[in-house]
Amino acid sequence: MLGPRDVLLTVALAHAASAAMAGEMDWSGYVSAEPRIFFQSPAFANQDDDHVSPSAVAAPELRYEWRDGRNRLTLVPFYRFDAGDDERTHGDLREANWLRVEDSWALRVGLGKVFWGVTESRHLVDIVNQTDLVEDIDEEDKLGQPMIHFERWTTGHGTFEAFVLPGFRERTFPDEDARLSGGVDIDEDGAEYESGAKDRRVDFALRWQDVIGAWDIGVSGFYGTSREPRLVPALNAQNTVVLTPHYDVIAQAGLDLQYTRGAWLWKLESIGRRGYRGSFGALVAGFEYTRFGVLDTQSDLGLLLEYLYDGRGSAEPETIFDNDVFVGSRLTLNDPEDTALLLGAVVDADGESVIAFVEAERRVAESWKLELEARL
Amino acid sequence: MSTRCTSIVLATCALVVTATIADAADTASPEQKGRGIAEEADRRDEGFGDSVVALTMTLSNAEGRTRTRRLTWRTLERREENEGDKSLVVFHEPRDIEGTAFLTFTHIGSADDQWLYLPSLKRVKRISSANKSSAFVGSEFSYEDLLSDEVEKFDYRWLRDEPCGELLCFVLERRPRYEDSGYARQVLWVDQGEYRTMRIDFFDLEERHLKTLTFEDYRRYRERYWRAHRMQMDNRLTEKRTLLEFDPFEFGSGLTERDFDPGALTRLR
Numbered sequence: 001m002l003g004p005r006d007v008l009l010t011v012a013l014a015h016a017a018s019a020a021m022a023g024e025m026d027w028s029g030y031v032s033a034e035p036r037i038f039f040q041s042p043a044f045a046n047q048d049d050d051h052v053s054p055s056a057v058a059a060p061e062l063r064y065e066w067r068d069g070r071n072r073l074t075l076v077p078f079y080r081f082d083a084g085d086d087e088r089t090h091g092d093l094r095e096a097n098w099l100r101v102e103d104s105w106a107l108r109v110g111l112g113k114v115f116w117g118v119t120e121s122r123h124l125v126d127i128v129n130q131t132d133l134v135e136d137i138d139e140e141d142k143l144g145q146p147m148i149h150f151e152r153w154t155t156g157h158g159t160f161e162a163f164v165l166p167g168f169r170e171r172t173f174p175d176e177d178a179r180l181s182g183g184v185d186i187d188e189d190g191a192e193y194e195s196g197a198k199d200r201r202v203d204f205a206l207r208w209q210d211v212i213g214a215w216d217i218g219v220s221g222f223y224g225t226s227r228e229p230r231l232v233p234a235l236n237a238q239n240t241v242v243l244t245p246h247y248d249v250i251a252q253a254g255l256d257l258q259y260t261r262g263a264w265l266w267k268l269e270s271i272g273r274r275g276y277r278g279s280f281g282a283l284v285a286g287f288e289y290t291r292f293g294v295l296d297t298q299s300d301l302g303l304l305l306e307y308l309y310d311g312r313g314s315a316e317p318e319t320i321f322d323n324d325v326f327v328g329s330r331l332t333l334n335d336p337e338d339t340a341l342l343l344g345a346v347v348d349a350d351g352e353s354v355i356a357f358v359e360a361e362r363r364v365a366e367s368w369k370l371e372l373e374a375r376l
Numbered sequence: 377m378s379t380r381c382t383s384i385v386l387a388t389c390a391l392v393v394t395a396t397i398a399d400a401a402d403t404a405s406p407e408q409k410g411r412g413i414a415e416e417a418d419r420r421d422e423g424f425g426d427s428v429v430a431l432t433m434t435l436s437n438a439e440g441r442t443r444t445r446r447l448t449w450r451t452l453e454r455r456e457e458n459e460g461d462k463s464l465v466v467f468h469e470p471r472d473i474e475g476t477a478f479l480t481f482t483h484i485g486s487a488d489d490q491w492l493y494l495p496s497l498k499r500v501k502r503i504s505s506a507n508k509s510s511a512f513v514g515s516e517f518s519y520e521d522l523l524s525d526e527v528e529k530f531d532y533r534w535l536r537d538e539p540c541g542e543l544l545c546f547v548l549e550r551r552p553r554y555e556d557s558g559y560a561r562q563v564l565w566v567d568q569g570e571y572r573t574m575r576i577d578f579f580d581l582e583e584r585h586l587k588t589l590t591f592e593d594y595r596r597y598r599e600r601y602w603r604a605h606r607m608q609m610d611n612r613l614t615e616k617r618t619l620l621e622f623d624p625f626e627f628g629s630g631l632t633e634r635d636f637d638p639g640a641l642t643r644l645r
Contacts, residue, residue: 016471028474063645074645101643103634114642115498140497151639159639211489211638216502262487262555263506292510293558300510336435336443336514338473366443369472 007039010373029060044183053084072099085178088134094144105152111144118258119284121306121326124269125254130227134172143169158210168199187242194248220254228317248276275316282310304328323349337363410532410548417571418527426631427451430623438615458484460524462636475645482524493641509558516609516618543567
């Protein structure tokens with residue numbers, strides 16, 4: 001989506017706050033100002049020639065517990081105002097749910113968020129929540145998902161989870177004249193569904209996870225509307241080419257595995273999917289090795305290496321991770337400011353492209369955190 | 377038996393027992409004596425079950441600049457062979473790390489298990505426990521300083537007895553038997569009356585006296601369990617220090633294995 005050798009720098013300054021209120025209610029959250037700085041001129045004619053694109057976020061969180069913590073209501077609204085991208089100005093309810101916890105089971109009903117997975121470069125098995133892609137292209141921001149989430153755990157047999165997912169969230173995309181759009185108009189209003197129920201379809205997911213010695217293992221299954229749309233070219237009413245998101249019904253099985261030993265973390269995520277036109281598999285496998293107290297300092301230096309493979313056919317939603325290597329380095333200063341730096345690059349083994357990024361963060365004052373993100 | 381007979385029997389027993397202890401004390405090697413002190417201290421803390429405490433951590437640098445952290449520490453005592461306690465630490469301040477949690481299962485004779493919970497991503501991440509000598513959240517306490525002090529993890533040697541403040545202390549040395557420690561040895565002052573640790577000197581791998589930890593404001597819970605409410609770690613090389621100030625402890629709040637399960641971390645918030 002970035003043009004050739006585009007450099008994007010995002011600076012975010014966030015202020016976090018929280019307070020306990022009367023009874024068992026507490027609120028927390030953050031506000032942040034986040035200008036994005038583009039170092040090159042836009043690659044495509046219809047993009048705005050803005051080198052600085054400011055935005056601001058408000059993300060309060062409200063929690064209320066009762067009956068000794070057995071019941072909790074959570075409310076997490078989110079709103080971003082973006083001066084450079086109309087589509088990026090958006091709001092969401094990240095969470096709006098009721099949680100009930102008992103000795104051997106828990107139930108969460110409402111809009112929620114779950115994370116599945118162990119790898120760093122690509123989160124293959126994490127399927128439940130839709131990606132809020134307009135937030136960031138690293139696909140780590142998620143939209144709230146309506147769910148009835150039941151968990152049951154037994155000693156020695158891990159945790160079993162069942163999800164009923166009534167309702168679908170469509171993926172968010174940047175506006176065509178915004179800098180990260182690739183110059184293409186994505187006609188979100190014209191989204192098509194394989195399922196007759198469209199975004200009111202009820203999807204299902206199952207998961208089992210356990211810790212067995214040094215192994216953390218998760219096995220999952222999903223049946224429903226894929227969160228990844230196929231972007232199909234079409235002509236709109238004005239006779240210009242637009243991409244229409246098509247959401248197919250899929251079945252997907254996932255495995256996530258981590259083996260931890262000494263300073264080494266060995267990770268694997270793998271999926272098998274029956275997609276739009278046949279089945280395919282994909283995997284991400286790699287390790288993270290950390291040197292604690294490197295060079296006689298208090299800092300930790302980690303080395304990350306992951307191989308990414310995706311065997312999908314050309315009819316499926318596109319991915320750039322078909323045969324790639326991710327290499328990264330994580331530096332944690334272990335200082336009172338919690339300074340951390342992550343450098344990474346994804347190299348296409350077919351020799352076509354390199355994506356590089358740097359992420360840094362540091363607390364600059366009590367409750368104020370500075371984050372820098374640069375992408376090449 | 378008549379009362380008089382019972383008294384004689386008891387007195388004889390007491391005499392025999394005392395003689396045996398005195399005998400044992402005289403003939404015990406410094407290593408055995410040191411270990412005996414550690415075992416007695418451990419025995420006196422047995423049975424606390426579970427505890428929850430909130431604490432404030434104040435980090436100061438050589439110039440006197442301070443930063444504060446606030447966290448809650450939950451502990452579950454485990455009594456099986458080769459298992460140490462389970463700990464769950466949840467951060468409250470600074471606000472940008474609020475809800476971040478750190479879970480440890482301590483094992484004896486094998487590596488600990490550790491998980492980190494990142495609330496903004498709802499991600500539970502198992503991390504390496506080779507981080508023993510690493511600074512815990514930027515403080516002067518390293519992970520090995522804070523995590524479960526099981527008797528089996530060290531070799532001991534009693535050095536001497538000496539006064540410590542108004543009390544009389546055993547002074548003993550202990551050397552870590554586990555991997556990845558940042559210390560060659562530690563010297564502990566343990567009070568003879570209640571077996572509470574009053575002070576620890578830490579010596580790094582080059583045998584430099586690196587840090588000193590002092591324990592103050594001991595309070596007794598349930599008529600048996602002593603807990604210090606003020607712990608100060610001074611780094612003698614960098615002149616930085618970290619102060620831990622504990623709120624009153626809560627014992628027996630009904631914590632179970634379920635509360636210390638990695639899967640339970642996502643339900644913290």
